[in-house]
Amino acid sequence: MADSPAPEQPSASPLLDRDFDTGTLVTLRREVERCAQSNGLADLDLYRFVVAVNEITTNAVRHGGGRGRLELWLSTDRLHCRITDEGAGIPAEYHRPRRPEIHAVGGRGLWLARNGIPAFAIETGASGTEITLSSAATAG
Template sequence: MNEQGHSETQPSGPQDLLAREFDRHTLVRLRHEVERACRGWGLTGLTLYRFVVAVNEITTNAVRHGGGHGRLSLWQQGPRLFCRVDDQGPGGAAEPRLPPPDHPRGRGLWLARNNVERFTLRSDAQGTSIVMETS
């Protein structure tokens, strides 16, 4: 949300941009907040859109399959943006496959993975944690 993200005086440690609990009712508002924060940091154009799409897929998955709610954190570190989403679900396929063109579902995780620079998924008995990173 500030102009310091790309300045040369930025601190080397992580800086929080956004932290929110969310559920079905706050999904859209959260997406708008994430977009504003990423744009404020300096993401633009297709890179911004791809990142927002990826984050939205993962928060939507949390609401639909991860216990109905989750927690999102967005931060910057060095020249990159990171977004972490935690929920109480079992997580998705480690390597999702693209369904055939006539299949209406199953593209969310694929889209998220392909829209970010790095995608890390960890699942255990407590739930799933996904970290997405953009350049």
């Protein structure tokens, strides 16, 4: 399933390029926040970006094989974050565009990320998932 085309691969070195697992999620969130802030995100945009990245990395750990990889880069006026895992893919019932029911057990993380970020691309299948989030940014 793909929502929109993923942005081009960065031509320069990534701002962050990290493998992560359950033991490194908190540190990773702090690194993403510092990096996003120093590269033009602020206030509500910064908050939404960090929450979205945190939700997707947490999902990669919980549902995508226990670990993943994060790449963060800046293009002309956008900050991009690609998160990949090697899990079995995201089940179709979580591909819903609407907010999960109040008593639903899961599905909020993906929904929060998708609805909090201006650009969201997803590729998922039996060999893993790749999600790319993008948000407008100004030079840091």
